[in-house]
Amino acid sequence: MDKGKALHFLFVKSETKTPGGLAARPVLTSYYKSNHFKNRPFDAYNNYTSPTADIEAGSLTPRVTDPSVREAVAGILRADPELAALVRSECSKGDWAGIITRIWPSTKYLDVIVTGAMAQYIPTLKYYSGGLPMACTMYASSECYFGLNLRPMCDPSEVSYTLMPNMCYFEFLPMDSAAASGGDASQLVDLARVEVGREYELVITTYAGLNRYRVGDVLQVTGFHNSAPQFRFVRRKNVLLSIESDKTDEAELQRAVERASALLRPHGAAVVEYTSQAYTKSIPGHYVIYWELLAKGPAGGAAVGEGTLERCCLEMEEALNTVYRQSRVADGSIGPLEIRVVRPGTFEELMDYAISRGASINQYKVPRCVTFPPIIELLDSRVVSSHFSPALPHWTPGQRSDSD
Known part of the structure; x- marks a missing residue:
């Protein structure tokens, strides 16, 4: 990460309200809208630029009306007609195959999530990137960060995650047991006792106060890294249909x-x-x-x-x-x-x-x-x-x- 730059697409979703009036929103939306993110200290590894600027003229879009924002951004913007002409030329050719490497020829890889329901986007990513490697680095949810892919450049079909025991206390409900459809805690096994090839529903106890919370993810043990088990994401439990963040049972x-x-x-x-x-x-x-x-x-x-x-x-x-x-x-x-x-x-x-x-x-x-x-x-x-x-x-x- 100290060898270049990264282009991030950050998506903020609409939030809802609970009956008690509390804001309910995805964890990343909560983070991106927080003062912790907006007023964060400088970090070379998380250096973001926003909002959008006019590359050719070196000026900020008129849609940004806040004077203080316009003044701050105007101090660092520079007109780059040559770059603007390149972007306009490449995007007007009609064929967007390999558009990422055509505009950013030094791009090395894509950092993406392509397991579970997200696997549907692999062909599209290959098309727009010209076949760049796809790194699938981590396994996380709004409840907790779970694990890392220790082979981030592996083929998407081979992605397995090594769970990190310092993130929370992990337990597993065997999917072939009677407890899988009920709630019998006596069937739970801990991280050290899972078996290769078997499928389990993930159960977590977190620092934030979730106690034996059933995440709803079904994982399969694929092997071990030293003594730490590694898991492949199989599916969401009891979910019939899912396109994106939706879950229909x-x-x-x-x-x-x-x-x-x-x-x-x-x-x-x-x-x-x-x-x-x-x-x-x-x-x-x-x-x-x-x-x-x-x-x-x-x-x-x-x-x-x-x-x-x-x-x-x-x-x-x-x-x-x-x-x-x-x-x-x-x-x-x-x-x-x-x-x-x-x-x-x-x-x-x-x-x-x-x-x-x-x-x-x-x-x-x-x-x-x-x-x-x-x-x-x-x-x-x-x-x-x-x-x-x-x-x-x-x-x-x-x-x-x-x-x-």
Whole structure:
């Protein structure tokens, strides 16, 4: 870090209020808005410049109106028409492949998080960076910093974290035990007793006062560094769908489907089966819900038109939690929800496929979220119509939902 400079993108999210009036916001947003950050002493390793300046003219954007800020920045700005011409030329070529190294040719690597749900952005990062190495350095959450990747330049698919026992007291709930679905503390194992290959839910006791707090992350032990176990992030527990910071579980998805399907009743139709996927092949990603409709009554479901199904999409979004709706409305990090109607009999075909792969016909249940490519291909090959939410769901800062 003492050999050059870093370009950081710092994102501040909208905050909400608890019923008692306390501010609720992500930990990084809290830090970036704090006096501790804004009035920090000079540090060569954390030297930030803001707000945006006009490179060509060497002047501050007119949007900054505070006189003291303008005066302070004006003292250090210098016009650089040559650099401005380079940026304008590269960005106007239409093809943004490798744009990072075209503008900053000395760039050595990207410092990013590409595990879990963030893995969807690896192809995009490769495209814009021209294939620069990606360093995934740490594992942390709002509750606590957890661990470091001791091989930060490894391939993203090989990232494992070594947990640091001085950050908090770590315990682990085996995912193959009865305690995983309950809360039996007798099943907990400490950091020194985890086994390679097994999956555990992370449980922490922190200096800030969280006592045996279930983080909700499922980790798999991949090996050891000396005597310290190393873990791979597997998934969020009980989360079906997640695009960004949103987390939708099975019960919430069920409620949303029920609420939306009520709009079908006047048209003589109902949802007979459904499943879902977090579609991340485009950015922003979005929820895809597969519906198989059952036609009832003399109308036979024929009157269910485009407008009704679009309203069903929006109704589902209105039923989802505040974090999802904030991401849709304020952040734009999730795209409109999509309902794909599949032809009758599709879910029977899905069951036949699962049984052909060894599933028990007596214990088979329709998966409420699918990730296995052949299953997604089967569903997509049976789609008869596709519909998107026509508007943004309702969301206002400070709003909370029952599932928050």
